Amino acid sequence: MNLLQKYIHAVKLELPLAQREDIGRELQANILDQLDAIHEQTGREASQDDVAAVLEKHGHPVQVAARYAPVTPLVSSELMPAYKLVMSYALGITLLLQTLKSGTVFLAATHYKVWQALMQLLAGFIEQGALVFTSVTLVFYLAAKSGMLPNWASNKGWRVQDLPEQEHDWQRIRGSDIITDLSGCGFILLLIWHKFWMSEASLQQLRVDFSPAITAYLPWMSLLLIASVVFGIWCASQPVWSKLKLQLNILQNSLYVILFLISSQLDALIVSTGTPTIVDLQRLHQGIQLGCLAYALYLVYECWRDARRYRLLSQQQVGKKIPA
Numbered sequence: 001m002n003l004l005q006k007y008i009h010a011v012k013l014e015l016p017l018a019q020r021e022d023i024g025r026e027l028q029a030n031i032l033d034q035l036d037a038i039h040e041q042t043g044r045e046a047s048q049d050d051v052a053a054v055l056e057k058h059g060h061p062v063q064v065a066a067r068y069a070p071v072t073p074l075v076s077s078e079l080m081p082a083y084k085l086v087m088s089y090a091l092g093i094t095l096l097l098q099t100l101k102s103g104t105v106f107l108a109a110t111h112y113k114v115w116q117a118l119m120q121l122l123a124g125f126i127e128q129g130a131l132v133f134t135s136v137t138l139v140f141y142l143a144a145k146s147g148m149l150p151n152w153a154s155n156k157g158w159r160v161q162d163l164p165e166q167e168h169d170w171q172r173i174r175g176s177d178i179i180t181d182l183s184g185c186g187f188i189l190l191l192i193w194h195k196f197w198m199s200e201a202s203l204q205q206l207r208v209d210f211s212p213a214i215t216a217y218l219p220w221m222s223l224l225l226i227a228s229v230v231f232g233i234w235c236a237s238q239p240v241w242s243k244l245k246l247q248l249n250i251l252q253n254s255l256y257v258i259l260f261l262i263s264s265q266l267d268a269l270i271v272s273t274g275t276p277t278i279v280d281l282q283r284l285h286q287g288i289q290l291g292c293l294a295y296a297l298y299l300v301y302e303c304w305r306d307a308r309r310y311r312l313l314s315q316q317q318v319g320k321k322i323p324a
Contacts, residue, residue: 003048003055007031007058008027011027011065011068074140083137084175087136088176091132094128094129100190173241181232189225208270208284213268213269214263220259224252227252228252242313250310254299254303260295264292266289
């Protein structure tokens with residue numbers, strides 16, 4: 001078997017059985033044409049080195065086979081945007097649930113080792129994330145094969161008139177920001193109302209709980225968190241900042257600032273449940289107070305940023321109304 005035959009055979013092994021002979025003949029004819037061109041230019045038959053150079057220029061047999069018969073991806077390019085969106089939300093929810101599970105174990109532990117808790121969280125997320133990744137990919141693959149995907153997933157039926165106006169890069173709401181906000185709100189809601197979903201045995205093992213002072217504000221915070229979840233879902237369906245969205249974001253962030261500032265001034269945010277613990281509640285309380293204050297200051301910055309963006313959009317709309 002000479003070099004050419006060896007090369008053609010290697011390419012054919014990488015091709016679907018029904019296409020091997022046709023593609024093999026086409027590829028061989030193409031290579032022979034190049035060898036004939038070398039013969040015409042040099043006036044001699046192509047040497048083994050010439051043949052090897054031509055074959056190596058074509059590329060590895062696996063790459064050549066992929067050019068002639070591209071491998072069908074598990075998720076097609078037209079479905080990739082929807083796939084990435086669903087995957088990001090699925091992994092975000094997985095991280096939320098795993099954080100809640102690890103947090104419950106951490107609070108019930110008699111010895112607190114932060115690095116051990118973080119490693120358990122990471123290991124659990126990798127394990128569950130792999131299952132979620134496989135499941136979502138398989139669903140998209142099977143749905144595409146059967147033609148059962150909804151129109152939104154393949155962007156069918158879209159109209160150019162429905163495209164939002166985006167004159168600034170910041171008007172596009174990033175999916176990572178939406179996922180972070182939704183996951184954070186969901187986690188805090190589950191943390192606030194842990195007594196409704198945790199088992200009796202887990203509740204008895206908890207070392208700390210909310211103090212009566214902060215408990216009085218939990219219903220108001222819950223309503224605000226639920227409103228934030230609804231707002232986040234709206235932003236996910238239409239991920240573009242508009243004047244109305246900016247107004248609502250300023251309003252909700254202002255309310256959060258008030259709640260976090262109040263929390264930072266309370267005498268006690270958490271109390272011991274009576275179960276023995278090695279936690280220094282005073283230091284933990286001070287840390288939570290500092291965190292509430294720092295986050296409130298960050299939200300003040302976000303309100304200022306959104307106010308500037310709102311003013312910019314308002315000025316642009318006024319400019320468009322003024323006739324040239």
